[in-house]
Structure formats: C-alpha cells, structure tokens
Amino acid sequence: MVAEIPDELLRRMTDHTSLLLLIVMPFAGAVAAGFLPSNARNAEAWLAGAVALGVLVLTSACYPAIAAGGAIRAEIEWIPALGLNFTLRMDGFAWLFAMLISAIGFLVVLYARYYMSPEDPVPRFFSFFLAFMGAMLGIVLSGNLILLIIFWELTSIFSFLLIGYWHHNAGARDGARMALTITGIGGLGLLAGVLLIGHIVGSYDLEQVLASGDQIRSHELYIPTLVLVLLGALTKSAQFPFHFWLPNAMAAPTPVSAYLHSATMVKAGVFLMARLWPVLAGTEEWFWIVGLAGMASFVLGAYFAIFQQDIKGLLAYSTISHLGLITMLLSLGSPLGAVAAIFHMMNHATFKASLFMAAGIIDHESGTRDIRRLSGLFRFMPITATLAMVASAAMAGVPLLNGFLSKEMFFAEAAATHQISILDTAAPYAAVLGSAFAVAYSIRFIHGVFFGPPPLDLPRDPHEAPFLMRFPMQLLVLACLVVGTIPGLTIGPFLHTAVTSVLGPATPQYSLAVWHGFTLPLMMSVAALIGGAILFLSLKTYLANCEEGPPVFRRLKGQRIFERAMVTVSWRWARFVESQLGTRRLQPQLRLLVWIAFAAALWPLYSLGLDPGGVTWAESDPAFAAVWAIGIFCALGAAWQAKFHRLAALILLGGAGLVTCITFVWLSAPDLAVTQLLVEIVTTVLLLLGLRWLPKRFEDNSLGLVTLAAKLRRLRDLATAVAAGLGMTLISYAVMTRMPPATIADYFLERAYSDGGGKNVVNVILVDFRGFDTFGEITVLGVVALTVFALLRRFRPAPDSVESPEQQRVQKAFDEARPDREAGDTVSDYLLVPSVIMQWLFPVIIVFAAYLFLRGHDLPGGGFAAGVAMAAAFILQYMAAGTIWVEARLRVLPVNWIGFGLLFAAMVGMGSWLAGYPFLTSHSQYLELPLVGSVPVASATLFDLGVFSLVVGATVLMLIALAHQSIRRLRASRIAAEAEAASEAA
C-alpha cells in the first residue's frame, strides 16, 4: 500500500510530462527550424524527422497506460478566474489520431526532403509544417473545448501559410485565402457553438461535456449549438456545400497536400464530429444535416473526381468523397456506424497519403500532373506504379485491402434501417453509386497515368524516384495490405481501444474479418466494382479529351460563387455603405459632431427633467455686465468678420480673450488671468504670422446673388449655432445656481500647505498633487512644438503668397530710388523708437518671468505663466529688430530648452525614487537666501522649472519656425536670382 502511492504519483507525473512534451516538441521544433539557414535542407529534414519520430515514440509509449486506464490527463491552471485550465487528455481515440499524425508526419518529412527543390526556402516550409503538427496534436489532445478551438484556429492559420508557401504563384495565394476564409468562418461558428455548449453544461472540460449528452440534446439551444458546431466541422472537412476550398488548396506543395489535405487537417472535422458524437448525435436534426452533407459530398465528390484532369484535383475530390463517407457513417447515429467511421478515417489516411505521394513523384519526375498528357509511365517507374495501383485499389474498395474492410462496414450500415425517412431509404443506393464512381476514378487514375502508349513531349524525361522518396509510400502501402489481410491481428486492438473511448458502454460487437460469407454488403461491393468498371469503359474516350470538370456542373463552380460573394460583400456592399454613410467633406462631419453633442446634452434633460435651482443668485453687477457686453460684441464680431476681414476678426478675438481674462480676475482666478493674458499675446502673434500665407479674399457685392441653397445652409448652421449657445447658457446657468456637492476641493485646500508646501493651491495641484498629469501635458506640448517645426520644414507657400507683401515692395523701391539709402534702411528706420524700447525690455521681461516663476508656489504665477512670459521676451526681440539681427546676436536653441525641460522634470520625478517614494512625490522646505529672503524650496519647484523650460522652448520654437518662413523664401529667391545671373554672365 505504501509503495503504491509513489508509483501512482510517478505515473501521473510521467503522463503529465509526456502529454506536455507532445505539444511542446513540435512547436519548439518549429521555432528552431525557422532559424536554420535557408539552404539547410538536410538539417531541416533531420530536425523535423527527429521531432516527428520523437512524438511517435512518446505516443506509443503512452499506449499501455491508455489501454489499461482509459485516459491520461495533464492539467495546468490557465485562467482560473474563468475556470479554464490548460487540460490535455489522451484516450484511445486521441491516441490513434496522435499516432496517425506523428507517423504520417514522419513519412511526409522524409518525402518532403526529396520533393522540395534546393531553391525553395525550406526553413519556412519545415517550420510551418512542424507548427501545424503541433496544432493538430493540440486538437486531438485537448481536454478542454476552448483549448481545442485555439488549436483548431492554429491549424487553419498554418494551413493557410502552407497552401500559400509558393506565394509568387497567384493560384497559391487565392487558394490559401479561400481556405482560410472558409475554415475561418467555420472556426467562428465552432467557437460560438462551443460557447453554447459551455453555457448549457457549465464547463468546457471535455469529460464533463461528454458526460452531459442528454442534457445538451434536450436543451432548447440544442439546434443552434448543433448547427454552429457542424458549421465548424463541415467546413474543416471540406463537406458539401463548403467543399470547394479543398481542390483550390492543391496549389500547396504535394507533401502539404498529402499531410494536411488528406491525412490530418481535413480529418479534424470528422474527428470533432466523432469526438462529440456521444453528445450531439442520435437526434433527427443531426441525422438530416450530417447525413445530407455527407451523402452529397460522398456522391458528388466521387462524380466530380472522375472528370478531373489534374491528378491532385482527382485526389482532392476523392478526399471530399471519402470524408463524405465518414460523415455519412457518423450521421446514422448507430454505434456500428461510428466504428466504421473511425476505422475508415485511419484507412483513408494511409491510402490517400500514399496516393498523394505518388502524384508528387509523377509530377516531380515527369513535370506534369495532367492525365491527358501522361501515359504509359509504368515502363519508366514500375515500383511507384505498382505502389500507386495497390493504394488505388484500396481506395476503390478492392478485397484484401484495408479500404475494402471499412467499405464493407459502410455498406452494411447503409443497408440497415436507422430512421424511417427518404434519406435512409436512399442510403444504400447512394452508397453503391458513390462507390461505383470511386472505382471509376481509381481506374481512370491508374489507367491514364501508367498504361497506354509512351508519353509524348513531357517537360521532363520520366524516371523512377530515389529509394528514400518512395520509402514512405512503400510503408503506407504495406500498411494497407497488412491491415487488409489480417485486420484482427494488426489494427484490431488499437481500434477497439479507440472505439471504446468514444462509445464507452455503448460499444457494439463488431468483426474485422475479411470474409463474412455471401452477404448483402459483399453483393453491393461487387456491384460497385463492376458498375465502376463499366462506367469507366463507357467514358474512356470522352475523358481523354474533355475539359476539366464534370459536364453540366463545370459551369457551376463553387469557387466562382465564393469569389462573387466575396466581391459583393467586401467591395460592392462596403462601397455602398461608404457612399451612403461616409463623406470626405469636413463640414458635414463637424455638423454631425455638433448635433450629436447637442443630442447627448439634451437626452438627460429630456429623460430626467430640470428642477429649478434652489439657490438665489448673486446680484447682478452692472460693471461685470458692461464688460461682457463688450466681450459679446467682440465674439459676434469675430464670427461675422472672419471670412473677409481676417485682421479685424483676429483683433476682435483678442478682445473676447481679454474679457475672458478680466472675468478670471474678477472671479478669484488670478493664475488663470495671468496665463490667459500671456497666452493671448502669444496666440495673437502666432496668428498674425500666419495671416501672411492665406489667400486674399475681397468682399464682393454679390451677396444679393447668394443661391437659395446657400441661404438655407446658412440658416441651418445659424440655427445650430443658436441652439448650441442657448444650450450652453442653460446648462451653465443651471449649474451655477445650484449648491455645489461635496468636492475634492476641500482636500486640496486643506492639504496644499501642509503636504505641498505652497499657498497657491492651483499651482500646488499642478506641480504636486496632479504632477503626473502636468508631466503628460508638457510632453504633449513638446510633441506639438516639434510637429509644428517638422511640418514647417517642408512648407511650400501657395504661388500667390510667394511675392513680397506690398509694404515691403514699396519700402524697397523707396530705398533703391535714393542713392543715399541702402536696401533695408526703411525697415530698420520703421518704428525706431518703439523698437529700441522693445529691445530694452528684454532683461525686464526676463526678470518678470523669473519673478512669476519664483512666486508661483505661494502666489499667482508659476512655470506655465513664467514660460510664456519668457517666450514673449524672445518674440519681442524678433519683432523689434528682425529675425536676422536677433539670430546674429542671440543663440536661441528652443529644441534644447524642450529637451532639458522634459528631462529635468522627469529626473526630478524620479528623484523621489531615491528616497523610496513613488514617482513625483514632492518634498518642501523654506530656505533663507541673502537679499531675497525666505524662499520656498520644494522639489515641486524644481519640477516647475522643467515645466518652465519646456514651455519656453515649445512656444519659441513654434513662433520662430513660423517667422522663419519669410526669410527662407527670400533666401531661396535670392539664390535662384543669383544662379540666374551667373548663368546669364556665362
């Protein structure tokens, strides 16, 4: 007893490790493969082969545990808050699939080593290939449906990448895109379906879901769940009507077709149907949906395959047909059907993978895959031909091969009655018909390619493939033979484990014997074989020369329908919606914005109503009202004049700004007043500098001729503006006449001095309490300044504003006309006295800025105001003496000011880390300085210094960059003139 527990624990740990390794190995291999040099074909193949073999060995090692204990699990916490675990679970069915994936994966790697040409970038191929293998293993080993979805999507993505491997080829790109679109849509459906299952069951854990079959089937959401899950499964398995992506996916390299599009990925759909069979199957809805899709795919796929001229196209349609067979078996809802389905999944994988390899060898060695051009290849490649014949026979269901066994079971199931309906009655006939078609296309493939006269003008001289390229095929064909002759001794026990793990106690009695006597299924088999042979003989001459695709259906291509649908959705409808709802014009967009804002403000008023404010309002101050009479006049005037009289509008705008500034003074906001005043000055200068580059516009007297439409437009805008204004008046009046709620203001007022060491609460908030916001804000300011600078570096003025302004031309002409005057004298004489005063003001304003800065923490002022004031000092110099004069005497490096400011502010903030406090924690004390007296020194003041520096730099940079445009243009025109003069002189 004591010894058993460690054993049990050890076993569980081994399970855990092996399951994780099974998933991790391929993905790790994929990453490693991606980093190998592009010509390392052998190293890549060794790596990929070793990974596949490692997975194979590890999987086989798990078998004893599975045969004995049912299922092994590995569980890691993933998102515990959602109850999701990264659960891996391997039971018999998953084991069988994992074996299939790793064994065929290994053989395909070997094959691909010889198939891929030295010019192909193999790291990409093997990297995607291994990643796909990991994703596929993930699907079969997922113990959690959400995890399964993730791996499911990964297989779609890697399939997309592998189909598009030769992305220089348009067919490969289109095929890849189509496969991704179809399987991606299916994947979304599956996700929704799984979420519904999770909703019904209350868990995504596979074991719990499998145990809740009755609950799900009787739930009212069963049908949506079923449809969504089936959407995922049927798209993935290329079942009718989603089958058309698979033939287009044949643009992939043949190893990819052999692995993904016959043996594994398309099997994911039927795998899922079999996995969830105990939960979803058995109802009438399941029978009809799955049965119809399966029967249509089985018969139509086989019929279409007959008429394919491309070998890979033939095999692709045959794959659709065989998957349809499996789907049909699953639709029946009988345990025996499920057994046959699982058996056929394995058989189909072996013979179809080997046939794809044969197709690849034929293509590789002869240069074409067109059956019409190929002929009589048996004499050139007898071994490949023999192998392909055996595999085709298995595909056609010839006795003594594995395909025969599962097809017998299929016939038996088709003939048995499950649900009384037309579909069930039709099933045996459809089964024989489809099988006859399968016989016909199998004969056609073999006969067309390997028999007949020697081929004429093939791109290459055909010859036998190297041994190692044939080797994977040989092994697979051997498997077909062995399973076909002694099924009970080979696949029997493993199949039984797999079937038991799916069906549990419902596992029926079945027999894998080759000979059951003269039974109905045998008769059906014989009928199909004979019928198929007759069909081929009668179509032989037609097929040798016909176009690609079956008659009648040739025109009805799923691909074309798909493309038309895509164009309609992603182009026509999108354009229509854009043309109806979109506009490239700014005005409608802004109008909409204003209306939405208005509606948003109106909505709560409408739904909640407006109570009259309880507070009596302060008596109206006539002086204040008079000031605002001016302000309102200015605002309306600016709006009125902005089109034709820009300077007037600018002055009026300044007037409105000044009245705003006075309001701030009046209503106890000295800081705002100072900042507003200074910013007002700088903004006005900036806009004045910009006016020069705008087009001239004269007020014409054609106002009477304004069209009615324009009048209506203006009326509508006026109404919008009036409504917006009235609304703002109403809201602000309503707020101001109400008692304020308890706000955080008291906190800031009480703590400003004790915690922030300053008496000017606004400044303390900015540089201390909300210092981080301010830090972000100055960053924005710096970014804007640099953007302005960068935009202006490439500035090209419009042709009509290139000429010098009239005033400059008059002055220049005046200077040139007088012999005693030099060019530019008039400009420097102009306003001589004011300009001298302005130059003298330079130090005065700097001292003023320093004063504003230093008092900022305790009295109105601060970094922002001081910075703008300092910038004004610089600008004044530019205005007084001109750009050239100033820059010859003063090195202004605004970008350095910006950089210093930002870095300094950041470093002050980080300084608090040294003391073990969070970013931007401030410390303050008072310092006695000689002459100046008691000065508050808070680290916040240093931060404010950074703000100051940045504001100076940003403001000056923007203004100077704009002011420079006039000089740049002059300089450019002077250089052009000199060049012209030089060329004339020469």
Added chain:
Amino acid sequence: MELTLAIAIGVLTGSGVWLLLRPRTFQLIIGLSLISYGVNLFIFSMGRPRFGAPPVLLTDGAINPADYTDPVPQALVLTAIVIGFATTALFLVVLLVSRGLTGSDHVDGREPR
C-alpha cells in the same frame, strides 16, 4: 452675475459653432478659439466662482475651505489654456501647409464645385 456669465458662455460657444461650420480654414481656427474660451469659462463656472476669494491661502495654520473658491476647475482650465494654445498653433500650421500644398484655404483642401 451668474446670468451674465452664462450668457457670455453661450454667446462664445454659439459664435464658435457658427464659425466651426463655415468653409474657410481661418474661420475654423477663430471658431475653435472662441469655443475654447467658452468651454474654459464653462469648466471654470463649475467651481461656483465668486468675487474676492482666490484659492491662495492667507494663513499658515488651519483654514476654512469655505473662504476660498474651488481650485480644481482652475487647475483644469490652466492646463486647458496652455494645451489650447498648442492645438491652435498646430492647427494653424496644418492650415498653412494645406493651403500651400493644395492652393486652397477650403477645409476640404479644394474649392467646392
């Protein structure tokens, strides 16, 4: 006084919205400036401003918050003024560059048909 201020805010915003819907870029820039005055005053008015109570502390000791106006809207508006300046500058430059590039000062970069 509240009524005066409310009307002022309304007029500033209304004039700004009118200009915002005009076709010329210069009208737009003036409009945005007017709106920003209006909005700044609006935010400022949220603090129930009154005469003679600036949020600059008079004593070192304990204070009565009722003696001072609300400093928070003021701090918000102060940053809004500076950022408003920056956006005006940026918009002005975009306006000029667009005018240089397209030759038109229409907001859509081309004259209407």
